[in-house]
Amino acid sequence: MPTASDFERMLRGASLRVTAPRIAVLSAVHTHPHADTDSIIGVVRQNLGAVSHQAVYDVLRALTGAGLLRRIEPQGSVARYEARVGDNHHHVVCRSCGAISDVDCAVGAAPCLDASDDHGFVIDEAEVIYWGTCPECTTAAKSS
Amino acid sequence: MPTASDFERMLRGASLRVTAPRIAVLSAVHTHPHADTDSIIGVVRQNLGAVSHQAVYDVLRALTGAGLLRRIEPQGSVARYEARVGDNHHHVVCRSCGAISDVDCAVGAAPCLDASDDHGFVIDEAEVIYWGTCPECTTAAKSS
DNA sequence: GTCTTTTCTGGAGTGAGTCAAGTTAACGAA
DNA sequence: TTCGTTAACTTGACTCACTCCAGAAAAGAC
Known part of the structure; x- marks a missing residue:
């Protein structure tokens, strides 16, 4: 720290x-x-x-x-901040409780940065958000 | 239509x-x-x-x-809606004017859906947003 | 046609975030 | 060390997307 x-x-x-x-x-x-x-x-x-x-x-x-x-700022959430900058990492967000975890890039250093058709845009960043259910909410849903 | x-x-x-x-x-x-x-x-x-x-x-x-x-709802923008549902496609957003275009998935049908370490999350969707500059803003920036 | 349920109206309310004017303090220079 | 400039902080009002609520209207079932 x-x-x-x-x-x-x-x-x-x-x-x-x-x-x-x-x-x-x-x-x-x-x-x-x-x-x-x-x-x-x-x-x-x-x-x-x-x-x-x-x-x-x-x-x-x-x-x-x-x-x-x-x-x-994932959909439906207020703005959040993190100190981990400079590395290209992404986030998993729990649909049910809103918990966020870091996820390293799945496909190397700059994943998916090539769009199949970029419509002439000059792309400098690809932001990936994974949506799913966190372990706590998954077990809570099973037991109910 | x-x-x-x-x-x-x-x-x-x-x-x-x-x-x-x-x-x-x-x-x-x-x-x-x-x-x-x-x-x-x-x-x-x-x-x-x-x-x-x-x-x-x-x-x-x-x-x-x-x-x-x-x-x-991309960062810094209000909610937007589109009628194209059911296919896994993504968006390019212009940093300067906020224009949005559709982009088909770069890596097949469900791109990047495998996170390298999912922290136990059950992931059901990967949302990708490409950030960049649209053609109009690129040419406007060059000429200024 | 009548009834039930869903949808729409109008208006007030909420909450994250911003604007603006004035005060305070950081820091480079004398 | 002190001074002056300029960036940063305080206070308080305000904006704007969006939601809540209660009553009125209309859609679909019988």
Whole structure:
């Protein structure tokens, strides 16, 4: 787990100012992957005390823009953030409880990046979301 | 292009009641693929006159649930609907203008459905979204 | 034609996220 | 160290897609 000074280095590397809210948000997302904005606000406030929700929204946007965080938003869910960036990985989402897990790319480094007919689009990323049922919900459904 | 009686047959096939708003919504989505709810409401009102937005939301949900329509919502966009259901196809989304195009599956009928490590999830669908720049935006960017 | 059930209307409400104006603090330069 | 600039934070109002609710209307079964 990265330390506060690691986070500081990451911020400086992205030429962003180092502030307590930013460190706290970065840390919260590292310890709570796939957390939604509300939970992040909660965690940040536990560590720092009062922080405006607006600040957290701003920080999340700044960090996402700088490539330090990645924003994901599966259908029917609010925005979630994760700290694992730079590798091409995807997600499985549980239809029943909304749980999210990371999945490494099925077909090498850049899977499915070739669309059969790209309609002239210049494609730079392929995002894959697997939909299914998580182990907990599967067993819960069986026993009912 | 399907006719009103085709739509009627589709509704009956899904054991849904046949009403003017439903026919109109079905027709609107067929003629305007990837339209958002607001545009659909607009098209429906052009054809039918006054229809409440609530009715359109209800109809869209009923038709989506019955499998007659498919709901897609790429990040940063509101919900959109398309009438092409039952075949496993995906979408390219333009980062700059939000345009959406259909893309057939790159790797056969069910692409990438095998995650390398599924964490015990029972996966039933793989959704792929390609991100890029559409032809219009590409040429616009070059000329500027 | 009458009855039951589903659908539609109109209006109020919810909640994630944004906008705007003013204050505060980070950090490079003097 | 202090100063000034500029980015970041606070507060609070606001937007907008979407939902909930209660009553009215219409579709389909008998």
